[in-house]
Amino acid sequence: MATLGTEVQTPRLAAARIGSDVGLLLAKLHSAGSVLNNKALADFGLRERSFSILTLACSGLEPTQRELADFLSLDPSQVVTLVDDLERRGLVERAQGKQDRRAKIIVSTAEGRRMHAKARTAMDEAELAQLAGLSEEESQELKRLLRKALWGAAE
Incomplete structure (x- = not known):
């Protein structure tokens, strides 16, 4: 292996x-x-899925739970459980949507942003370890190609 x-x-x-x-x-x-x-x-008491939710909550894009589920390819009930846990820990909160007042958006708290910054650093180090066999240029090209394959957008 x-x-x-x-x-x-x-x-x-x-x-x-x-x-x-x-x-x-x-x-x-x-x-x-x-x-x-x-x-x-x-x-940080996080796993990939909860970190993904926290990252999107910190993005400023104010995603709804449905958008999170769709984007992360998770069942909506999984997203509810992940958001519940992050909310219980004071890292995110549900707020009323600005576009659709019935939809709940997920936003980070100040503590969530602090936690995310620290966890992001750890994730960046893990990525360097995972892609250690690639040059920086190859790593960037891999990411570009994956985004293109997923969303069809060239940068």
Whole structure:
């Protein structure tokens, strides 16, 4: 199995045709990254999903719970549980939507923004470890290509 860090080794089984399957490669990259990310977030009592919610709450975009569920490909009930936990911890709050007063938007609190800044630093370090086999230019190109594949937008 490949190791993440300064020396990346190709596993023997990657020579099989499955080693060229985009879905498998993305799934394996995500799986390995999730381990690193969740380790980095553990000191903050967060995991990838809750960090994603907190990041979007800190964005200033005032997402609704429905938008969070759609964007993160989560069931709305999962988002409710994640927001409940972050709200209980004083990191986010539900507010009345400005566009649709029936919709609840999720916004960060001052404590949520402080926590997010610290957790973001830890996540950036985890990303550097995960992509250590790539140059800075390659890392930026990978991100650009992933955004293009997901949303069709070239930057």
